[in-house]
Amino acid sequence: MRLLGITILFLLSSPAVFCQRPKSGAWLSLQLPISISQKWQWHNDAGYRTLGVSSEPLQYLYRTGIRFNFNKQWSTAGGVAFFFSRTSFSKLNDEFGHEFRFWQEVNHQYPVSDKLNLQLRLRTEQRFFEATSVKAKYTTSRFRLRSGITQKINGKWSLQFADEYMQQHANQKLSFDQNRLMLSGIYYLNPATQLQAGYMWLRWPDNDQHILTIGFIKNISLHVD
DSSP states (O other): OHHHHHHHHHHHTOHHHHOOOOSEEEEEEEEOOEESSSSEEEEEEEEEEESSSSSOEEEEEEEEEEEEESSSSEEEEEEEEEEEEESSSOTTOOOEEEEEEEEEEEEEEEESSSSEEEEEEEEEEEEEEOOOSSOOOEEEEEEEEEEEEEEEOSSSEEEEEEEEEEEEEETTEEEEEEEEEEEEEEEEEETTEEEEEEEEEEEOSSOEEEEEEEEEEEOEEOSOO
8 A cells, every 4th residue: 555655646746757748649731832933932831739639739830931943853942930839748738938940951853754753852950949947948950851752643632752850969969859751642722722631650769659730732923924
């Protein structure tokens, strides 16, 4: 009985036992790229990520920047981003930490055929985390490599498979951050608008997650081709 009492007391005094990273969740995204000319584009995307299988928010984000298209295969972009993340995985916690990022990327698309397209993206990030009740402020750098393949099925549907690997530099040490393996279906409402839905297996250094992804993309053009 004494051992049982000590165990119960330990569990009650250790919130982390009940606040492990959820095994699943949903990521909702909205992308509104605005073409200013044939070469220049204003990048905009926002996201809402849930805490497990619920509507409770785990993270909000907004990313913006400028993209330059060298041609149909190569482009580069850079900008800033704002992230607001819950400081623990407990639904009882309503504190969100603030993160500011600079980001830069290079993209390459290689059309294998009329229906098959390969993508490669290298992105770097400089991340600035503000202090919270559980952590002091700190900064890190992250390197992300995303490769993908998109297969067009017909005029309305495509299938996309992608993998994104990330390494982070913190405390003068470069280490594995996460890996995202994604399979998505793409439905084209019209040439400028698409819906995406899929599954992502997200691997962290200590565990993994199963994520439902839903995205809406609307391309807006302010110029005449």
